[in-house]
Amino acid sequence: NAGVMQNPRHLVRRRGQEARLRCSPMKGHSHVYWYRQLPEEGLKFMVYLQKENIIDESGMPKERFSAEFPKEGPSILRIQQVVRGDSAAYFCASSQVPGGTEAFFGQGTRLTVV
Amino acid sequence: TQLLEQSPQFLSIQEGENLTVYCNSSSVFSSLQWYRQEPGEGPVLLVTVVTGGEVKKLKRLTFQFGDARKDSSLHITAAQPGDTGLYLCAGGLAGNNRKLIWGLGTSLAVNP
Numbered sequence: 001n002a003g004v005m006q007n008p009r010h011l012v013r014r015r016g017q018e019a020r021l022r023c024s025p026m027k028g029h030s031h032v033y034w035y036r037q038l039p040e041e042g043l044k045f046m047v048y049l050q051k052e053n054i055i056d057e058s059g060m061p062k063e064r065f066s067a068e069f070p071k072e073g074p075s076i077l078r079i080q081q082v083v084r085g086d087s088a089a090y091f092c093a094s095s096q097v098p099g100g101t102e103a104f105f106g107q108g109t110r111l112t113v114v
Numbered sequence: 115t116q117l118l119e120q121s122p123q124f125l126s127i128q129e130g131e132n133l134t135v136y137c138n139s140s141s142v143f144s145s146l147q148w149y150r151q152e153p154g155e156g157p158v159l160l161v162t163v164v165t166g167g168e169v170k171k172l173k174r175l176t177f178q179f180g181d182a183r184k185d186s187s188l189h190i191t192a193a194q195p196g197d198t199g200l201y202l203c204a205g206g207l208a209g210n211n212r213k214l215i216w217g218l219g220t221s222l223a224v225n226p
Contacts, residue, residue, distance in 0.1 A: 042202075044216075045214065102162055
């Protein structure tokens with residue numbers, strides 16, 4: 001039973017480019033959460049999605065950031081026109097039940113904006 | 115404002131010592147999880163506690179949820195170098211369990 005798969009593990013983008021981060025949840029999990037982690041700030045919730053629905057995006061910046069979890073395929077976190085401040089580790093977690101308890105994390109995507 | 119305060123922030127001990135790390139809040143949580151994260155990896159769930167006063171044991175790790183469900187502790191007996199890592203607590207707020215609130219973690223180093 002494969003765990004949560006994120007790709008790429010490392011992503012380098014120039015300022016102004018787009019970054020696409022992918023997350024395939026564990027088999028049987030229909031709830032996906034995206035987090036951002038900075039060394040001095042800890043894990044910050046960004047968005048919670050179920051298949052084809054955004055449930056809670058209160059932690060996601062209103063501009064340049066979007067997320068989707070289509071009926072088929074992985075969840076995508078998209079960052080348009082990246083800036084240096086977007087550099088961080090982005091983690092995806094999935095759970096079988098709502099609420100994020102018993103959530104299992106992927107290995108993360110480390111985004112570096114140069 | 116950090117809803118979950120973890121202490122100590124850093125801890126360096128010798129192999130074989132015992133230690134306790136804490137996770138405190140003024141908020142009530144419906145559940146609380148402990149995770150361990152190694153450098154370059156995602157957090158790995160260790161335990162979930164949901165009942166006030168609950169104690170759970172995982173080999174040499176003992177987790178306790180406070181009676182009022184506002185705080186938790188993790189005690190490690192006879193620490194080993196393999197216990198080294200960042201220990202994170204995360205709580206689901208009562209009435210809003212949709213997203214976890216995270217502490218900043220305790221960075222533990224166990225020296226051989």
